[in-house]
Structures are given as structure tokens and as C-alpha cells.
Amino acid sequence: MVVRRLLIGVFVMWGAASVIFVIVRAAPGDPAAVFLGPDATKEQIARLTATLGLDKPLFEQYVRYLGDVLRLDFGESYRLGRPAMEAVFERLPATVDLTLTATAIAVVAGLALGLVAGSRPGGAVDRVVSAATIALQSFPTFWVGIMLVLTFALGLRLLPSAGVGTPAHLVLPAVTLAFPFTAIVARLTRSSVTESMREPYVQTARSKGLSERQVLLGHALRNSLIPVVTIVGLQMGALMGGAVIVENVFAWPGLGSLVVDAVANRDYAVVQAVTLLIAGIVMVLNIVADVLYIRLDPRIRTEARS
Amino acid sequence: MMGGRVTAQHPDKSGTADPPHDGPLLRVEGLVVDLPRPDGAAGDTVRVVDGVSFDVPAGTTVGLIGESGSGKTMTALSVIGLLPDHATTGGELVWRGKNLLRPDTDWRRVRGHQISMIFQDPLAALNPSITIGRQVGEILRRAGRPRAEVRHAVIDLLDRAGVPDPERRMNSYPHEFSGGLRQRAMIALALAGSPSLLLADEPTTALDVTVQARILRLLRSIQREQGLAMLLVTHDLRVVAHVADEVVVMYAGRVAERGPAGAVLRRPAHPYTRALAASVPAVRTKTALADPLPGSPATPANRPSGCAFHPRCPLARDRCKAEVPQAREVAPGRWSACHFAEEVFTP
Numbered sequence: 001m002v003v004r005r006l007l008i009g010v011f012v013m014w015g016a017a018s019v020i021f022v023i024v025r026a027a028p029g030d031p032a033a034v035f036l037g038p039d040a041t042k043e044q045i046a047r048l049t050a051t052l053g054l055d056k057p058l059f060e061q062y063v064r065y066l067g068d069v070l071r072l073d074f075g076e077s078y079r080l081g082r083p084a085m086e087a088v089f090e091r092l093p094a095t096v097d098l099t100l101t102a103t104a105i106a107v108v109a110g111l112a113l114g115l116v117a118g119s120r121p122g123g124a125v126d127r128v129v130s131a132a133t134i135a136l137q138s139f140p141t142f143w144v145g146i147m148l149v150l151t152f153a154l155g156l157r158l159l160p161s162a163g164v165g166t167p168a169h170l171v172l173p174a175v176t177l178a179f180p181f182t183a184i185v186a187r188l189t190r191s192s193v194t195e196s197m198r199e200p201y202v203q204t205a206r207s208k209g210l211s212e213r214q215v216l217l218g219h220a221l222r223n224s225l226i227p228v229v230t231i232v233g234l235q236m237g238a239l240m241g242g243a244v245i246v247e248n249v250f251a252w253p254g255l256g257s258l259v260v261d262a263v264a265n266r267d268y269a270v271v272q273a274v275t276l277l278i279a280g281i282v283m284v285l286n287i288v289a290d291v292l293y294i295r296l297d298p299r300i301r302t303e304a305r306s
Numbered sequence: 307m308m309g310g311r312v313t314a315q316h317p318d319k320s321g322t323a324d325p326p327h328d329g330p331l332l333r334v335e336g337l338v339v340d341l342p343r344p345d346g347a348a349g350d351t352v353r354v355v356d357g358v359s360f361d362v363p364a365g366t367t368v369g370l371i372g373e374s375g376s377g378k379t380m381t382a383l384s385v386i387g388l389l390p391d392h393a394t395t396g397g398e399l400v401w402r403g404k405n406l407l408r409p410d411t412d413w414r415r416v417r418g419h420q421i422s423m424i425f426q427d428p429l430a431a432l433n434p435s436i437t438i439g440r441q442v443g444e445i446l447r448r449a450g451r452p453r454a455e456v457r458h459a460v461i462d463l464l465d466r467a468g469v470p471d472p473e474r475r476m477n478s479y480p481h482e483f484s485g486g487l488r489q490r491a492m493i494a495l496a497l498a499g500s501p502s503l504l505l506a507d508e509p510t511t512a513l514d515v516t517v518q519a520r521i522l523r524l525l526r527s528i529q530r531e532q533g534l535a536m537l538l539v540t541h542d543l544r545v546v547a548h549v550a551d552e553v554v555v556m557y558a559g560r561v562a563e564r565g566p567a568g569a570v571l572r573r574p575a576h577p578y579t580r581a582l583a584a585s586v587p588a589v590r591t592k593t594a595l596a597d598p599l600p601g602s603p604a605t606p607a608n609r610p611s612g613c614a615f616h617p618r619c620p621l622a623r624d625r626c627k628a629e630v631p632q633a634r635e636v637a638p639g640r641w642s643a644c645h646f647a648e649e650v651f652t653p
Contacts, residue, residue: 200430204492206388208445208499209418218444222435298435298479 005290009283016279017069017272021062024268031266035078052078069276075269077262084269087258088277094164095254098247099239101174106181107232113182114189118224119216121194129186136183141242145176145249162251173250177242181235188231192224199223226296233289237282330361331402331535332385332503338396339380339389343607354380354606356559357397359633360552362503367529367536369550369567371543371582375605377559378539382505385537386421387413418445418499426508428488432480438464438491439476445499459498467494468524486517493524497532504529507539522548543586547571555579558604558614561633565640575642575651578615613645621646 032048074085117129153161205219247256262270339355355377362368370378399406425431443460464472467490510518550567563576574580601618616626633643
């Protein structure tokens with residue numbers, strides 16, 4: 001099972017590497033020209049292009065790039081003058097902090113909201129939660145971020161508006177990033193719990209004299225979690241993409257600001273390194289989600305074994 | 307094995323000891339259940355159970371028989387307080403001298419510990435992601451019994467329900483069991499709280515024919531050994547004939563006839579029972595072909611006026627369309643809700 005997923009993962013990584021290779025080169029702008037600035041002569045640009053290996057035919061560049069990637073060599077950042085992956089790994093912890101905090105917020109808040117709403121579908125709490133989650137999902141992240149800064153940093157002066165240093169700095173960007181994710185988890189949990197609460201085994205649980213809370217937490221929740229786990233796994237990947245925008249709003253020194261700089265400066269190696277790293281992380285998360293899914297559902301566990 | 311002792315020591319029993327009461331274990335008296343019409347306006351309801359009365363004496367099996375839509379399942383669900391949301395009830399369910407339909411009923415003490423239920427489809431009725439053993443033992447665990455004791459009790463319960471190798475099988479999940487084994491596990495689960503009344507809603511309908519007879523025999527022997535009362539809901543006359551002491555025949559939410567099972571099936575006192583018996587091969591008739599019941603069953607949503615059975619009844623006349631027949635005792639222990647019961651019934 002896991003072996004097969006890993007094999008598929010290798011193909012996915014190859015695809016991601018190829019797509020990003022084409023996209024960075026298809027985007028207008030010449031790295032050498034951008035780096036040397038408007039005063040550079042044609043000879044200077046040509047020399048730098050040759051040094052970077054960008055004068056070779058595209059196919060030759062591609063084969064060399066894949067070969068390097070296989071040896072875990074992700075190239076030099078011509079702007080930073082050091083290995084691209086080194087720069088990426090330097091920024092990774094900040095992004096991981098941000099996405100993990102956002103995930104924790106989204107899972108806790110989303111599960112709680114979804115459980116309360118789903119245990120009494122059509123009730124007052126359910127209607128408020130449903131309306132709120134639609135709102136949360138529709139607001140663009142950058143707008144939510146700016147609104148939170150206006151309210152909590154500039155208005156109430158409770159939290160820093162940007163930068164890093166203390167845990168307080170983490171609050172606004174993490175909450176901003178968690179907003180749409182919370183909505184997704186809450187809506188999915190709600191529908192999943194509502195569905196589970198209609199199952200005959202819930203009636204059986206009630207017939208044992210359990211309280212509604214015991215029925216909900218002891219019988220409905222476990223089965224409701226199965227789809228939620230999958231979505232959390234998949235969405236964490238998307239969250240790293242969302243982090244790019246949030247990091248720029250809050251001047252958070254993670255992968256997001258690094259990759260925006262790199263794209264602006266046509267720093268191919270860095271863009272490729274970031275992309276491959278995120279693709280790898282998403283792949284691992286998906287496998288983890290699949291394994292958890294199997295752990296949670298004994299019916300699939302049996303199938304997987306046989 | 308620890309035998310029947312296991313269930314007898316249940317701690318909850320002391321708290322819910324039988325208050326002294328006269329009469330049957332359960333008396334259903336003029337039970338009425340109204341459900342909201344599925345796509346009707348607010349307040350628009352259907353009377354799915356309409357004035358049903360019968361007794362379940364301690365230690366007896368009462369068969370509740372009828373076609374779909376006769377209100378038999380709703381009657382059983384109301385006894386354990388598991389009617390659908392927004393259902394409203396009337397009449398009385400007198401359980402050990404106390405009316406369960408009063409709002410102060412603590413259903414959590416009643417369910418499982420005094421009255422428990424076996425459902426039609428054991429695969430759907432068991433939680434797919436919890437082991438059989440945990441599900442059977444849950445009620446004991448929640449009552450605060452120590453782990454080792456719960457484990458012993460579960461093994462004993464599964465053993466008595468005829469699950470082979472219970473020590474190993476208690477760790478299985480429902481999907482790893484066959485249909486018959488699942489229903490045995492369901493029976494063990496229902497017995498775990500040592501109830502005095504077992505509700506069984508079509509307990510064999512979802513099973514293979516060969517398994518059906520074995521499950522019925524098991525229910526019968528457990529019921530006798532433990533002196534349980536059982537309310538067996540079924541559409542299958544043969545099931546009633548095998549298992550029930552008393553039978554209550556329901557039609558369109560009302561009781562058509564009730565009495566001792568053998569007598570009712572052999573010599574019905576209601577044209578509906580007679581037609582029902584004639585429609586089953588080899589229960590009553592020796593003819594090769596059974597007579598199917600003419601027409602389609604009346605449902606509570608469009609219940610005919612007067613006697614609900616009159617459009618399908620060979621004896622129907624004007625009075626049947628106008629006047630709802632009340633149940634009356636046509637012979638000792640034999641009750642029939644037919645204006646012309648004497649024309650059907652030969653004492």
C-alpha cells in the first residue's frame with residue numbers, strides 16, 4: 001500500500017519538477033539581464049548567461065537539471081551566491097511554524113464547530129456556524145489579514161502587526177491562514193457528523209442508555225473523522241501555498257517571501273527548490289493521511305491487508 | 307463460564323429494583339403516535355399508531371405482526387423512547403406500574419438496563435469502527451464495572467449468544483462477521499444490561515433463510531432460560547407461529563386482533579388475520595397455492611374511513627365504512643376489532 005503510494009509519489013515529483021522547469025523558463029524576463037540591471041552590456045549578459053548554463057538548448061538544461069535533482073543537488077542561487085536548497089531550508093522553519101499553528105487552530109476550531117452544528121442540524125448553532133463558515137471561506141486571505149491587523153494591531157493594539165520574535169507575532173498570521181481552513185474542516189465535520197447521527201448504529205448506542213453526548217463522542221465522532229482526516233491531509237499542502245500570501249502581508253520570513261523574491265528576480269534555482277520541497281511535503285502528508293484513514297476505518301484496514 | 311450470574315449482579319439493578327406493581331410487566335394502553343407528514347406543513351401530522359392496547363406479561367413473548375405501514379415498528383420504538391424526532395405520543399405505556407410516556411421518565415436508566423432492542427439489519431446497527439467486544443461490553447463499562455469483569459461478561463454473553471470462540475472473536479469488527487454472527491453479537495449486546503424486556507424488530511428479516519431458524523431458536527431459548535419478556539415485531543406469520551405466546555395483529559396503525567398465538571393463527575377472529583394466514587403457504591392451508599391478500603395495504607397516511615380494512619374485506623358492508631370497530635372480547639382471551647367477528651370466528 002505505502003510502497004505503491006511512494007512509487008506514485010516519485011512520478012508526481014518528476015511531474016512537479018518538469019512543470020516548474022517549464023514555467024519559470026516560459027515566464028518573460030532573462031535572469032542575467034535582471035541581475036545585472038539596465039546598465040549592463042550585451043557581452044556581460046552573454047557571459048553570465050553562459051556561466052548559468054542558460055545558453056544551452058532547453059532539452060540539455062532539462063536533462064542536467066533532472067540529473068542534479070536525482071543527486072539531491074538543487075543548484076546555486078545566482079543572487080544569493082549559495083546553494084538554493086540551503087536558503088530554502090533556512091526559511092522552512094518559519095513557514096512550518098505558521099502552517100502547523102494554523103492547522104492546529106483550524107482542526108480544533110473546525111472540529112468543535114462542526115460537532116456542535118452537526119449534533120443538532122437545523123438548530124440555532126448550526127445556522128450560525130453554517131453562515132459563518134461560508135463567510136470565512138469567501139473572504140480573500142489578504143483582506144482578512146489586513147482587517148485583523150487593522151482591528152487587533154492598529155485598533156486594539158493587542159498584537160504586533162508584522163515581523164517575528166515572540167509567539168504573539170505568530171497569532172495574526174496563523175489565524176489569518178487558519179480562517180478558510182477552519183471553515184472547510186467545520187463544514188465537512190458538520191455534514192459528516194449529521195450523516196453519522198442518522199446511522200442505525202447511533203440508534204443502537206441510544207438503546208444502550210447512553211447520553212446524547214456519549215453517543216456523539218463515542219459512536220458518531222469516530223466514523224465522522226474518517227473523511228475529515230483525509231481533507232486535513234490534503235489541505236495542509238494547500239495551506240503552504242496560502243502561506244505565501246499571508247507571509248507577504250505580515251512580513252513573515254518564511255518560504256513565501258523567499259519565493260516571491262526569487263520569482264521577481266528570475267532566480268530559477270530557488271523557485272525550483274521551493275516547489276520541489278513543497279511538492280515533497282504535500283506528497284508525504286497525503287501518504288500520512290492515507291495511513292491514518294486506514295487506521296481509522298477497520299473495513300479498509302482489512303482490504304489493505306488482503 | 308459464569309452463567310446467568312453475570313447479569314444478575316448488575317449494579318444498576320439495585321437502583322431500579324422493581325417497585326411493587328400489579329398487572330403485566332408492560333401494559334400498552336391506547337397508545338397513539340403522530341409523526342409529521344414528510345413534506346407537509348408544520349403541524350400536519352399522520353397518526354401512525356392509533357389507539358393500540360395490549361399487554362406483555364413477564365416472561366412471555368408477544369408477536370406484533372402486520373404489513374409495512376401497520377405501525378408495528380413505531381409501537382416498539384415508542385416502548386424504548388426512540389421514536390423519530392418530532393414524534394408526539396398519547397395514551398399510556400405502563401412499565402412496572404409507571405407510565406413511560408410521562409416527561410419525567412429517565413430513559414437512560416430504562417434503555418439497555420430494563421428494556422433493550424435488537425434491530426433488523428445487524429450490519430447497520432453495529433458500529434463499523436468499534437470491535438464487537440467493546441460494543442457488547444459498553445453498557446457494563448459505562449456502568450463502572452472493572453475491565454476484567456467486563457471482559458468475562460462479554461465472553462460469556464457472546465458464548466451464550468452462540469458466537470464461537472468468543473475470546474478471539476470479541477476483537478473482530480462487525481464486517482468480519484457473517485450475517486448470522488452479527489445478529490448473535492447484536493443479541494449479546496442487547497442482553498448485556500440484563501433487561502427484563504427485549505424488543506426485537508424483524509430480527510431475522512435481513513438473514514438467510516437457514517440462519518433465520520437458528521436465530522429464532524436462540525431467541526426462544528434465551529427468552530425461556532432467563533425468563534425474559536419479548537416483543538417480537540415481524541411481518542412473517544411463520545416467525546410468530548414458532549416463537550410467540552401471544553400475538554397482536556396490526557393493520558394501518560390499529561390492532562385488528564389479539565390473543566394466544568396458536569389459537570389466533572388456527573382460528574382467526576378477524577377477516578384480516580384470516581386473509582393473512584391464508585396468504586402464507588402451509589401455515590393454515592394444505593393447498594399448494596396460497597391466496598394472496600387482495601388489494602394493497604392501507605397506510606396511516608390514507609386510512610380508509612370506518613374499519614381501515616373494509617376496502618379489502620370480503621365481509622365488508624355499510625357499517626364498516628362508517629364506524630370504527632372497537633376491540634371486544636369474542637371469547638376468553640380473544641379480542642377482535644371487527645363488527646362481524648362472530649362470522650369469522652368459530653369457537
